[in-house]
Amino acid sequence: MAAEQVLIGGKWRDAEHNETFQAENPTRKQTLPEQYPISSWSDVDQALAASATAFQEMRQMAVEKLELFLNRFAELLDDNKQAICELANLESGLPISPRLLDVEMPRTINQLRLAAAAAVDGSWRAATIDTKSGIRSYFAGIGPVAVFGPNNFPLAFNGAAGGDFAAAIAAGNPVIVKANPAQPGTTRELVKLAQQAANESGLPSATVQLIYHMANEDGLKFVADHRLGAIGFTGSKTAGLKLKEAADKVGKPIYLEMSSVNPVVILPGALSERGEAIATEFQTSCLMAAGQFCTNPGLVILLDDDQTAKFIESSKKAFMQAPSGTLLTKGVEAGLTQNLKVLIDAGADVEVSGSGEGSSQGYTCPNTLLSTTAEKFLATSEVFQTEAFGNCSLIVKAKNLAEICAVIDSLEGNLTGTIYSDTAGGDDPAYDQVADHLRQKVGRLIDDKMPTGVAVSIAMNHGGPFPATGHPGFTSVGIPASIHRFAALQCFDNVRPNRLPRELQDESPNGKTWRLIDGAWTQDSIG
Incomplete structure (x- = not known):
């Protein structure tokens, strides 16, 4: 049986490696028939190059396109939810109902829609303007983001549709999806829908890319690559700390959710x-x-x-x-x-x-x-x-x-x-x-309640001191706060008005964005 294809640069193609792996049905302890490739560094390198090009395009793109993409992706998930949940059940053993179809899929769709609203509203950017000094700053996309999804939430935390994915896209970054080896088929189907939504919304062809698996040494090289802006990881403490060490050596932001006894x-x-x-x-x-x-x-x-x-x-x-x-x-x-x-x-x-x-x-x-x-x-x-x-x-x-x-x-x-x-x-x-x-x-x-539930709320903190996460100042659930992990603070000093991004110009970008102007939060234009 031929191996499934990877998605790189907007094209589904064979991976440049002969080694493969298979997922399992955990309820039966049976290996599933599909073969998935273990990519070589060549695949990863090409994905990074395509993602860097996509980011340059996205930096100049109207945020309304991000809103369109995230909402369209949510629609496609809703249209295909039954088939996706059946596949996720096969690979995870989690029940279709109520877990996947009635709880996790609606949560995933809701996250995408919340991210769409935050992207176009723009208040998450915390635009700050000091009119006397001529200094203005805001948060903007940081660059290509790699998202490593976990095995325990095949939809809501999946690298191709979950909270990290939604936050990275809302910030204006392309995403390289690293599938969890336990649910490669589910991730593939999510990526297909994400690619369709990107094409229909006019986003760059490499906005979403997919690599199923890679050698450990290539994974460490991947997170340390200069073309990557940041990394989101949910998984074991053992794997997370290895990735963190590689990213820390080159100063690469990596946001980890690893271990907690609660x-x-x-x-x-x-x-x-x-x-x-x-x-x-x-x-x-x-x-x-x-x-x-x-x-x-x-x-x-x-x-x-x-x-x-x-x-x-x-x-x-x-x-x-x-x-x-x-x-x-x-x-x-x-x-x-x-x-x-x-x-x-x-x-x-x-x-x-x-x-x-x-x-x-x-x-x-x-x-x-x-x-x-x-x-x-x-x-x-x-x-x-x-x-x-x-x-x-x-x-x-x-x-x-x-x-x-x-x-x-x-x-x-x-x-x-x-x-x-x-x-x-x-x-x-x-x-x-x-x-x-x-x-x-x-x-x-x-x-007075057990900790199992994590509500998708603007006030939620799904983070904590090390080793629960890699940084206590950030959350992986709770838009818009979660978006800041995949953003960089950019400052403009004495830059001419016509050269400023629209969020920092005197005119309000849309009449809804909250900006801190001379120490006061307002939605109004300057003057």
Whole structure:
């Protein structure tokens, strides 16, 4: 069978390499028939050259074309959603309904439309004008962007349609899509629709390009190439840190989402008030999609008392009764098994390692609930923070509030941190202490709900201190804030009015763009 073609410079063609790989159906542990190429550096080099040319064209292009493209792409996704979700199901094992068709596809379409609105509105550029000094600045596209998509969100975070893609395009950058090897077919179909939308919208032919896979050394060379403006990556800490090292050596901006155990602190009053309900919420959040969310509650911290003992018993029962879900790949199964062993070898006790009827026959792992004491956790906190990506969690039992705060202080950066407290106010003094410690360890502080959901909101921060992400000042979800990762601040000093970009001219570009003029935000023209 001939290998699928790559998309470079607006043309689908054979990759310049004979080596191939195949995706798998994880629910059946079966290799799928399609062959996908592992590109040589020649493919990557040509994609970079074409992308650099496309960026020069896009710099001169009206933002209305970006709006047209993003909205048209959203329309095409909506028109073809059933077929795309069926293919994504085949490659990921995630259910077509409700997960892919009813949740993830609408989210993907909505992201594209939000990016379209932000692109044409232009307020994200933060145009700043000082009329007295003649200095004006704004954010503009940074250059070609490489987007590495993850395996756990084949649509909403896909390199060819997800949040990074939408943000990069809205900033005015072409995108080189690096498909996740677990879902190459899904990515191919998304790229086909993106190319159609680009052609219909009059964008450069190399606005969107696709490379399925490449050798590790070529991947490191890729992210360090001078023609690339920035990189967006969602995936494992191991791969992310290698790419970061290569990009950092040449000063290349790289935005990473890598690892997070998402601590959940449950205070005594909350357990007394609604312990059973919280246990149900915990089980649902932890085991949803076999725990393969970057915001999975992988660490639960409580006081060691009778209420906690009841909570653990309720959670054990829920974990044992629930079926184990399908893991995305053989590699996820191996990684989860290995990291559970690391935690157990470090001294974690196994509360549950089993699942209910109807468990997956594909790549899977028994639902696992571990526990340890705060004293043990603090002795080797780095080891106990090993992320076991999947359907498992670690409960930490502390003697007192001071130990809870000490455990929090020992944590690395995380995407989220949650605190459950009672509604009557009895936990408020403890909450204030815990929140003070937890706030600096997480990107998003949550009250009284599990962290699994990541709303597509203009106020959302899906980021956090290292190693949750590579930079605590940015988010991968939340337009327009997420666009800034793929933009550069450009300043114009004493530049003649007719030579300024339209966002920095005296006349308002469209009457809607917010600009900071002489210290005041306004949508009006100057004078």
